[in-house]
Each structure stands twice: as structure tokens, then as C-alpha cells.
Amino acid sequence: MEHADLQQRLDTLWRMESPRLVARLARMLGDLDSAEELAQDALLAALEHWPTQGLPDNPAAWLMATAQRRAIDRLRQRRLHAQRQTQVLDEQQDYVMGADAQDHVDDIGDDLLRLVFVACHPLLPADARVALTLRLLCGLTTHEIARAYLQPEPTIAQRIVRAKRLLSERQVPFEVPRRHELTQRLQSVLDVVYLVFNEGYAASGGDDWTRPTLCEEALRLGRVLAGLMPNAIPVLGLLALMELQASRLRARTGADGAAVLLLDQDRSRWDWLQIGRGQAALEKALELHGGDDPYVLQAAIADCHARARRAEQTDWTRIAALYARLGEVMPSPVIELNRAVAVAQAQGAEAAWPLLEALQHDERLQGYAPLAAVRGDLLARLGRNAEARAAFEQAAALSGNARESQALRARAAAVSSGTAH
Template sequence: MPPERTGDSKQATARVLDGVWRIESARIIGALARMLRNVGLAEELAQDALVSALERWPEAGIPDNPAAWLMTVARNRALDHLRHAALQRNKEAELTYEIETLLQDAAPVPDAALDDDIGDDLLRLIFISCHPVLSTEARVALTLRLLGGLSTDEIAHAFLVSEATVAQRIVRAKRSLAEARVPFEVPRADQLVARLASVLQVIYLIYNEGYSASAGGDWMRPKLCEEALRLGRILAGLLPGEPEVHGLVALMEIQSSRARARLGAQGEPVLLLDQDRSRWDQLLIRRGLAALERAGRLGEYGPYALQAAIAACHARALTPEQTDWQRIAALYDALAQLMPSPVVELNRAVVLGMAYGPAVGLELVDVLIASDALRNYHLLPSVRGDLLARLGRMDEARAEFEQAAALTNNLRERALLLARAQGCGADAGR
């Protein structure tokens, strides 16, 4: 075969393998972790299977069932490891028992479903990746690595940190799980709610960083939004009776429906009230509303479902003027009682300003300023600037927008805030 065609074949195989790996890696790692009780080793052996595929598929061809091929090779590696470990311990009786017990799990799966326990394996992997023994940063990095199939450099690029930093977080996370002897299991019923809150928090953090990037030159990072939404959908399928899981999925679906309208032609931010609503994705809106309905059937709205209900009010409004701001204000009142925080109060101030006039919103913002709870949060002066501009106090508004621009680390957002400050200067002399 000519060298060019060989190269083309390898590139085509690599593209197929990359797609399969993105979808199936979490399932493979979960299955291995169940066998080995060690997440770090499970990922290492899964990666070995990936390397084997990269070496063998260009010559042998892509298997009919690529996922099953990877699973079989990875399981065989895991079984070899268990054999070797048992031999080192000189426990022949245990070796025989372990091999006999695990042979059925390790049998090839040519064309059948990958594993009857696949849902349980994924659920276990989700809960261990988001375990509270880990720092928030470690949970996010490990989740994207194990469940999203993202490489270390992809995670580093998404969060604008060095590849070495992400690698250290992942290594420390695996070490922490091993040292804490965290069991590879779904939490018991009495622990499920608390542990589920950690899982939902991690998925939401990933989504938020994608939806409004905290730093850098991009207003959005769509890959993070897509990964978070994919994880949320998986979790909803695995825990269909948990209302807040559906609430979070609803929130992400509806928020994602605006993605195309949130960016201008040059990648600049377009604020909610200025967006072309004909560009909102109606399929995602319908999916979000259906998920919100499921959450409501299962119980009282929790924090994520309440935020989804707020997003739904915007989604149902064909124009900004049709927005039911009083309904949104009532939902924010409920959210503030259920999940009190300065950020919720700031968002509530925005809504009160829309529902009952900017002076009402400004009063709440000034309370937040006096409390000093959001000292370096750039959206606090940004909101205050908007309310002041609506009251015609342009010089004050300009100063607030300039302060907000100085506080943000996102270049696109800084440009937007400086443009708003300049607009206040132009209007001030009228």
C-alpha cells in the first residue's frame, strides 16, 4: 500500500476510534473499576486497550463492534493483572476462585450488549468521580477525564490552566480515592441525597464554565456545555426517580437552546433581551420543558428545577416584552428561601428591577454592596450600572460599567462592559 494511503487509513481509523472512545470510555472504565476496585488502574488499562486499537485497527480493519472489542481487550488486561497480583501473593486457592468468578465477566462480547451491569457501572463511576473527599477542582477534572473522555490538554484548554496543573489534579484525585479506600458503589439510600448533590454540583459547574467562560477570549466554551448536558442526560436515565436530576437537565437544555443567539457575528456577547429569539433551538426548549414537567411530577421543585422554571419563562416568551417578570420574581423569591446566597440575591435584584422598576432593584443591590459579600464579583457593578442607566443616572452608570470591566477576566465580556460605559458617556450629555 502506498505511504499516503497508509497514512490516510491511520487517520481515518483514529477518527473512528476517537468517536468510539468518547462514547464508550466511561463504560469501559466503569466495568474495569468494578473488577479491580481501583479507578486509577482501571483508566490505565482502558488506555492500554485504546493504544492496542490504534496499533492494530489500521492493519486488521475496524471491528464490526468496536466498543465490544475495546471492552474485551480491556477486561483481558484486567484479568491478567488480577492473575499476576494473586500469584505475587502466593495464594493459589484465591487465584483459582478469582479467575473462575471473573471469567464470565471477562468473556468476549462480540455483538451483544456490552454488559448487563453497564448502568450500575456508570452510576458508580459518576459517584466516585464526584466524591466529596475530593476538592471541587479535582472532581471537575476527574469527571471530565473519566466520564467525558477528554484528554488532559483538552481539560486544561477548557479551563485556561496549564496541562501540568490538570494532570496533578487528576493524579491527586486518584491517589486520594485510593488512600481513603472509597468503595466503588452507589451510595446507600440514606447517603444518596447528599452524594447526589455533589454530582449535580460538578455537572452544573462544568456547564456554567462552558456557558459563561470565567476567563479568556471566548464568551462560551460549547464543548463543556455539551459534556455537562450529556452527563446530565446519562444521570437522568440512571436515576429516573430523582426530581433534581431532571431539574438540572431541564435547566441545561433550555439554557443551551439560546447558544446560537448568544454570540454575534464576531463572537461578541449578545445579552438576553437583545437576542434574536428565532435563533433559539426549539427542540432543546421542548426537551427542557418535558424534563421540567418530569421533575414536577416527582416532587417539589428544588434549586435546579426552580432555575429551570425561570429559564422556561424566558423560553415561552416570543419577545422580551412578553416575559412574565412577576412570575420570575416569585420563582426567585422561592429560590432565595431554598438556596440563599448573595449571587441569587443579585439575580433577584435584576428581576425585581424588571418587574417593579429599576429603583426597587437598585435598593437590593445597594444592600449587597453594604454587606461586602460580592466585593470582587464583576456582575455586581454591572447590574448596578444597568439599573442606574435605566434611571437616567448616566455618569454613575458609566463608572459602574468601568469598574465591572476592570474586574472581569473574560476579554469578550470586558469589551462589552466598556462599550456600555462608553454608551453612557454619549447619553449623559443629552
């Protein structure tokens, strides 16, 4: 295998497997910094050995076994209790014999979800919990997390460093929280899972419009949570929302990988079985009187789209009303921006323009590409094509995703040529 091909393969593998490595190593060592360090050591070992020895039959298991051997050495250096060593050695032996990482679960049933609950410890401020777990769970960069939070990158970086230091200084055990403690940490966990999903659904950076593996991981975690808490309204709402949105993934990109916007998607490519699963979870949440839960409201919005077999059948009036209610229970400039889009579809650009103008000077949206993109869309609808082109070009420049920037530049060009729709 050529070195460039191997590097690309390893980069992809690392994106997928590093969270599992860190989760397992953190469980073994009780130390996040050491877990991340040894996971990186395993990657460096792969870069050293694979070019000459070839790609192993199970690269993920190779990385896990290598990382765990180094963790065992670290544990021996610390002279931990013999019983602890024996437990870890037994787990390592399973890997040597070819067992898959998924065979090793604990009381919560999943190493990654367990790590999320650990990192969402009440000792940490809420914003630090989410930033830390996003970093650990899927290796999101500080830029990606900052974009999701509408925060400067240095702020996010400091949160992560402080969170890890605090967990270490207080010697927080890497244990599964008892069932009565799960609810206390649930909101932070749900926030993390959904932000991971969103990063997969519309990648903030890189060359790809979507990162389906992140969506799949978030969905898997959501389903595990629903199994643990089958009557928890926020869990059902989030699961419904993710199922409904994920049903569109195949239609979100064209054959060339280019972004396809919602109104232009081929809805025959939507996964209608997945839509059914999402609608079932939403119905259960509503039966439990969860209609005002933020995740349930967002799922109801996604359901409006799912019920429209053709774009022109979309009930934009209901969507606008749902966004208005969502803005009341969970105020956010991003929600208001989405409401403006819905109002434009339901009542026209003139009705939506005041809503957009009210957001123009919101500091949280400065440098936010979707704000400029919506402005471009409304200006085009109002016939102000020169301003619309400038707005789309600004949005393209602000976006960190290559496919999104390409789509926005195409819209700018279409406005100039009069072919925009």
C-alpha cells in the same frame, strides 16, 4: 492528516471520551489513580501510533480497547481471582469484535452515572464528592471546578487528592449502590450533573462560549436518573431546568461563534420541542408538591423565559419573586446577584443597586466576573458611563473564557461610544 490537525482531533476526542475510559477502567481495577493513569497511557499510545498508521475507523473504540488491554495486564500483575479475569477478558473480547462502549451497562444502566454514584460515597465529605466526580466525569480542570465553587484552586486540588486517597485507603468497592442507598447520595449526584451542564452552557475557560457535548452528557444522565426515580422531585426539577436551558443553546452563539446574550437572542432558534419536554417535567414536579425545591424553582425561572416569545414579554416581576424565594431555601450570593438582575429589569437600576452593593464585599464573589459585569450594566443604566466601562473591562479581565471576554470588551466599548442598550 497533518500533525496539528491530528492533535486537535485527538484533543477533542479526549475531552469527549476520557470520562468513559476512566469509568470503565475504574470499574475493572477498583482504583481511580490507576484508571486515570491507564487512560493517559492509551492517549500516549494514540499519539505514538496514529501519525504513522492513520486514524482508526472508530477512534473511541481504539482508545477503549487499548486502555482495557493495559488494565488486563495490570489485573494479571495483581494476580486477581481467575473468575474476575475471565469476566474482564470477555468484555475485552466484545470490544475486539467491534462492540460499542454503550453496549456494556450494569445494574444502574450506565457506566458514567455508576461512577458518579461511587464517587459520591457517604464516606467522603459532600464538597469532596462533587469536586472528585466533576474531575472524573468530564475532565474539568481544577480551575473550572474552583470557578464553579467560588473556591481557590489549591483548595479544590487538595479535595480531589484527599478524596481519591480516602477511597483507596478504605478500599471502597466500585459497586453499584443498592436502590435504597441511591437516595442518600442523590443530592451530590444532582449537584455534579448540574455543574457539568453549567460548564457546557457557559464554559468557564477556553475559546468557545459553550461546550454542547457537556450539556448533552448532563442531559443524558439526568434522563437516566429520571428513569430510575420517576417521582423524585429534585430529579424532575433538575431535568426540567436542563431541558429548558438547553433549548436556547443554538441561539447563544452567532454565526462567528460570538456570545449572544439572552435578551438579544433570536428566539425562533430556540428548540420548542425541548421546551415542551422541560415544561412537562416541571409540571410533574409541581403536581408532586415540589414548588419549594431549589431545582424546581430554578426551572420555574427558566420557564418564565421560555414562555416569552419576545424578550419584552418576559415576566421579570415573577422572576424576581422566584429568585427571592430561591434565596430563602438555598442562600447563595450568586442567587442574590441574579435577583439583582431581575429586579433591575422589573423595577429599574435604582431599585437593584442596593442589592448589588450588598454583594460587593462578599469574599465568595471576589474575582467573580459576572459580579463586575452586572455592576457595569447597572452603572450604564444609571448613566455613569465611565464607571460602567471600567466595570466591563474588569469583568473581561476576570473571565477565563475568550468569547465572554470578547463580549464584555465590546460592551465596554459600546458604553464609551454611547451605543450601549
